Amino acid sequence: MTQSYTPRRWNLSGLSGISDRTLEIHFGLYEGYVKNTNLLNEQIAEKLKAGQGRSTDLGFSELTRRLGFEYNGMRLHEYYFDNLTGGGGDPSSRLRDALANAYGDFETWKADFAAVGGMRGVGWAIAYQDPASGRITNHWIGLHEDGNLAGFVPIVVMDVWEHAFMFDYKPSERPRYIEAFFANLNWPAAESRLVGIKQEADTVQTLR
Numbered sequence: 139m140t141q142s143y144t145p146r147r148w149n150l151s152g153l154s155g156i157s158d159r160t161l162e163i164h165f166g167l168y169e170g171y172v173k174n175t176n177l178l179n180e181q182i183a184e185k186l187k188a189g190q191g192r193s194t195d196l197g198f199s200e201l202t203r204r205l206g207f208e209y210n211g212m213r214l215h216e217y218y219f220d221n222l223t224g225g226g227g228d229p230s231s232r233l234r235d236a237l238a239n240a241y242g243d244f245e246t247w248k249a250d251f252a253a254v255g256g257m258r259g260v261g262w263a264i265a266y267q268d269p270a271s272g273r274i275t276n277h278w279i280g281l282h283e284d285g286n287l288a289g290f291v292p293i294v295v296m297d298v299w300e301h302a303f304m305f306d307y308k309p310s311e312r313p314r315y316i317e318a319f320f321a322n323l324n325w326p327a328a329e330s331r332l333v334g335i336k337q338e339a340d341t342v343q344t345l346r
């Protein structure tokens with residue numbers, strides 16, 4: 139029995155600077171990732187059943203390579219819509235301090251995050267927390283799968299594929315979309331993702 143995922147739904151109507159039309163199209167794209175993740179899992183299972191689960195089988199190899207694209211496409215959109223569920227305002231002091239930690243202050247973190255999101259190409263800006271140190275750093279994810287950090291926890295997730303804003307802004311106006319993202323950002327949702335910091339003693343033991 140293969141794993142099957144069910145598309146989730148969000149009621150995000152009425153966001154500021156991100157239109158309902160954009161959201162409707164975006165939800166449809168997200169559902170495509172869920173569908174394709176399920177399809178790939180089924181097709182890989184069929185290959186295994188038919189004795190074709192071999193590295194020399196080109197079909198098996200291609201299906202397996204695509205799984206990271208489709209699965210991350212599904213999961214990153216869920217993080218994105220979850221942290222867009224009508225928020226804005228200011229982060230709590232706990233989250234503000236956590237984000238500021240590696241950058242000196244919150245404003246520098248925010249400017250860096252916006253700069254990462256403004257980079258050319260399609261992908262994601264993600265503020266990832268290292269559960270071992272608690273440090274949060276901003277990263278560029280190409281497509282959906284290149285650049286995710288193993289074991290790190292996504293705290294703030296922003297889609298910067300053009301489909302996320304092309305009906306509301308010109309391609310060259312991505313900074314305006316990024317401003318809109320922050321205006322709608324659900325800080326409590328981001329805060330709920332923070333993880334506790336492992337004690338240094340545990341880390342030392344692990345290294346030995």
Ligand SMILES: [Fe+2]
Nearest residue numbers: 297299301302
């Ligand atoms: Fe997207």
